[in-house]
Amino acid sequence: MTRFSLFMRLACMTFCLSPAAFADWDDHPGFDFHPQTSPDAPCGAGTPPRGHFAGEISATVHPEGLTLTVKQDANRLCYVSGNIAEAPVIRVRQGGEMKITLRNEITDPAAIGRYVAIAHLDTPNPAVPAATDFYSVVPGMHHAATGMTNLHVHGFAVPPVVPQDEVLKTCTDPAPGPAVGPGACGRRDFTYDYKIPATMPAGLYWYHPHIHGEVQAQMLMGLSGAIVVEGPDDDARRAVGIQDKIFIIRQAQDLDVKTPAAAAAPAPEPMMSPAPRETANANGNAIDTAHELACSTTTAADEITLNGSKVLNGHVQDADLAHYEMAAGTTQLWRFLNAATDAFLDLVILDENGKPRPITIVARDGAPLSDDQGHRVKPAPTTDPQMVPPGGRVEFMTAAPPVGQKAYLVTRGVDTGCSGDKVPERTLALITAAPTAMPSITSQPVFAPAVPSLFAGLIDRKTDRERTIAFAEYPRPGSADQTDFYIAERKPGMALHPYEMGSAPAITVNGGTTEEWEVENWTNELHAFHIHQLHFRVLAVNGRPQTDPQLLDVVNVPYATPADPKGGDITTATGQIVPGRVRVKLFFPEDMAGDIPFHCHLVDHEDNGMMAVLRILPRQANGGEGKKTQLLPTDLLANPPICRPRQTASADIQVSRDP
């Protein structure tokens, strides 16, 4: 590269990008790729070559702490550690400590704002007309991008309190400047100190920002990275020479944001003439389905990247695919993170004739496969595609293809429902085997027969309470702005509210209790239920009991359908509507006492209201027996508010409890 071309490239990175041009991901990655930061190119330069793996850092090697600096490069945001300018993979040991100082060097929040929405509302539009027997619906408001950022360690079973995984109050301010108002967080950096329980499953976790209202924008601009929590399994794996490889799927674009919503989802006529109907499970109040977001005619698919390189659509030549060459006769552990903002994955490895090759699943969502008692489950190799919702992970063993033959890593198309974003089939990578003089590995790693888990024995526990949680989404009529999204516990007389920072907890439980939640989807699209701090097991999907349910922290919730399949979609059907349903069993450990968000992991939905807070009270607060803690609710919940609340109406310090 000439100095002139470097100058032009850096100048262009500063001035040529528009929000419509997503970062620097092009069809021919690798040219001039430099993952190191510099004053001119704080997010490095160029796009990684296909097949690239991100640099790694270790919290075990650095007990004094790691640093992640959020830097901005026009429309890119990046996590910089040392001079590594591509969100490093962080390794840490089960039972260990991970200290991370997050530094906010965001310089232009307005650039983030361009990814939030194409227009904004100064006053809320009327959403859904009130009608007898239906939950009332409170419309949402536009979120202005603040440039504040923070860190969420997705899947970590650490308390939701400062300085661990607390995301509702902990934040850092962007650089002051003409375009930026006074800091709302009062600090530019914050040091997180995570004490990883020895009973937290070892596996693939991840980190991303969790500033409500701009999670999707900051993730689309580049903020997400993988965390590998290692344990004895990794020692056993390495002892027999099995390497692990970390794959991160990100999304660089959301057409919902870039396309006027009025075009993508025309303001529906039913706004004016609701046709109230009973729902399948009214429980005294019904969810209005006539006004749910209608089917979309959009056919374009959002772009995704694999380890920073753009994934091409349609039929792709081998030369344009990521290429992974494995030593002949070897097996590797492939760890997949779906860090896309709303794209689902359905992974399969095909041979060159299109026939699925067997893989052996090891873990999902960071938890090794195990039965309810924590005994390891060793599944037979499978050729089934592996669904990975946004936020989810899957880890599997895969053997090199025969020398001279090709294999392909493919994500199958996913039916996201008629109002969901299109997710077509895509080929992610070419896999080949290299002849080697090394003897092939014949011994399998000997994994421990049991997996220590905070959530072992979950299914066996007595269910203390059942709840029904509903998803809904309503377009804002007469506006080019987006859709309001809702997640709420169904109770008589309840109103659907989009989550706003400072909202009071929607559900309060006692530490040490166990519940079953029926999560209902009353919309025309697939959603992904996620809860912080906790892993759950899925008891049933659409009423069908699940065999051998695994510990998960995110699960798909199927879309709603008319009882009469000839009746059209749920907004136009004349008969009864059947919600998509997932039944999950949750245990609330005393050690996780505090305020725990749960939300849809299609983060645009989360940003626009589909989030709520579960408060776990310390055991002592209910006078119960068992482990005594020194924490009283008021001590626990009065975390120093690092961020000033956006609203003065915050009621979240008061301790309320459900009857």
Ligand SMILES: [Cu+2]
């Ligand atoms: Cu959703």
